[in-house]
Amino acid sequence: MNFVAFERAKQGTGASRRLRISGRTPGIVYGGSAEPQLIEVDHNALWHALKKEAFHSSVLDMELNGKTSKVLLRDVQYHPFKQLVLHIDFQRVDEKTKLHMKVPLHFSGAEESPAVKVDKCMVNPVVNELDVTCMPSDLPEFIAVDLSKLEKGTSLHLKDIKLPKGVSAVIRGNKQNPVLVSVVAPVVVVETPADAAPAADAKGKGKGKK
Template identity: 35%
Template sequence: MTLSINAVARNLEGKGASRRLRKEGQVPAVIYGGDVAPQSVSFKDNELLKAVSTPGFLTGLVEVSVEGKTEQVLVKALQRHPASGDVMHMDLQRAQADKVITTRVPLNFINAAKSEGVSKQGGRLTIEAKLAEVRCLPANLPEALTIDAIDGQLGQIFHLSDAQLPEGVELVALLKGEDHDQPIGRIDKSKR
């Protein structure tokens, strides 16, 4: 599912212009990449707040509509106010259908509670990594990578290579070699 959000093109740039936009309830952003020049845009802060709180907004493809023209983008950087947590600025990278993208997606462990290590041996799943970097075409970008822990035993360590990869998706760390197959979770003895 691709999220959609509306933006408005903006001409004024710089700190002063960005400050004025924020006072007007707008969040400045830049869309860059591809064969097109970077474009300065702004979003309504309440719409952006709603979008940012939607699962997958920061790790999936987002459809941005600027004055009737729609583009698919990835959120590359999101700056927040240190005290309030409000979004101050966003960098968006264009996703081209025929160009491979590199981004991070969530890791999703399933069936841990049903595993022997948890249900019979008194262990619990400890997650060590929540995101993994993948390379793929935009059309193949998964919402998350699944790790099935149904066969998990007490003391078992799950690695990146245990993630189920959809067709056309590669794990960037594993492209560097087997010694980059980092642990992402484990079944430890429960401390009760």
């Protein structure tokens, strides 16, 4: 994906406010050997781009002053209640340096799995994205996860999926093989027979006043 950025000459709260009123969003590009670069981006174009999953998880082509460079979206600040992007941060990409990114997981095949089709279980994703490291050229837009083999009484763990070539998962703490998807068995409701009324009530109805 690509987007166009412009140099931002002024900084500060007042300058940023005026920039937003004019339909631009202030931002910054940092990282690499160059100094941080103040930029501004067309707000409407940015707003629509942010709705696309790939804009958050892919290496982006940023056009600035007629030159194109590779960047990653690193942070977005939204207005608390208005449909307004207050500020955006990008990081320069070095083609020879590994990236650390969160990549979305795309689940499919759950409805065809024995757990759902035969045993009527519920399949619940525990996480929707995965921390990974890889070279920029190997960064996937998403990771496809096939759930068609899930069975009742099982869960899908990290080691059960095949990561794209060149991509490694980032493991934190003691969770060497975290659960990605859990399988929940259906709740069995035991109905009480209609004629199982308390004996005392039945006896009480037969008594009359003397």
